Amino acid sequence: MHRIRVVRHASERGGWEMALATPPPALAPLVRDYCGFREAMPQPMRRQELPGVQVVLILEFGPLLKHLDDVGGVTRHRSGFVAGLDERWSTTEHNGESHGLQVNLTPLGARRLFGLPMHELSHRVTGLEDLWGGEARRLVESLAEAPDWAARFAIADAFLLKRAERGPAVDAGVKWAVERIQRTGGQVDISTLASELGHSHKHLIHQFHEQVGLPPRRLARLLRFDRAVERIKSGGPVRWAELALELGYFDQAHLNRDFRQFTGGPPSALLRRALPDAGGFESGA
Known part of the structure; x- marks a missing residue:
């Protein structure tokens, strides 16, 4: 059910x-x-x-x-x-x-x-x-x-x-690496991942390219951003500096940089465009 x-x-x-x-x-x-x-x-x-x-x-x-x-x-x-x-x-x-x-x-x-x-x-x-x-x-x-x-x-x-x-099997090493990135909230050194798998950094990137669609470092960055967006969707008050540190950003400026790349503006602008009742975000265009 x-x-x-x-x-x-x-x-x-x-x-x-x-x-x-x-x-x-x-x-x-x-x-x-x-x-x-x-x-x-x-x-x-x-x-x-x-x-x-x-x-x-x-x-x-x-x-x-x-x-x-x-x-x-x-x-x-x-x-x-x-x-x-x-x-x-x-x-x-x-x-x-x-x-x-x-x-x-x-x-x-x-x-x-x-x-x-x-x-x-x-x-x-x-x-x-x-x-x-x-x-x-x-x-x-x-x-x-x-x-x-x-x-x-x-x-x-x-x-x-x-x-x-009917689909292809997923490489066990890639599955482990993706789960590790998720468990750490994107706060994991990619060279360490490759070393623990016994792969070169280049080989791990190739595997992610084929089976995930983005290199591991960029996937980790998206994960941090995704979790920040989920916090906005929750509807509660957001303290941006505290949220940045909690999610593994160096500081609020780095959080703002990701939001500008991924949304076209600062976090506060996205918050203003949030629709109620699971409605998503209105376009700013």
């Missing part, structure tokens, strides 16, 4: 429903979490999508989202899309209505599910039908016909478990 938490919002800006769920134990190494979404807004809605340590799979059974990159490109993808690991934000927009399921995959889970060298998915958005073909269409049709979120999560579970059975 899934643990499902449904969050609803209604105000002058419109309404949305977010169904948040954790995966079953068999999928936990592959799937970080699920978020089902349904929105009805009086006007188009544009959100800033932040980089993080998850590969984002979007399954769409409503009007298609527009994906806008940072150089002005606009794409739509029937059935959905996959956003690989990145170090820049992007923007999504819908015409006032959206309905779908977001699956936040671990990088190693994405490797199992898509069977590609992960650098081929990094820094880009790829149409799901380009990766899974007719399977993607059939999955989305099943999700659209399901009566509720619990049924949709069960359908997604079954599909992903079956898909993972």
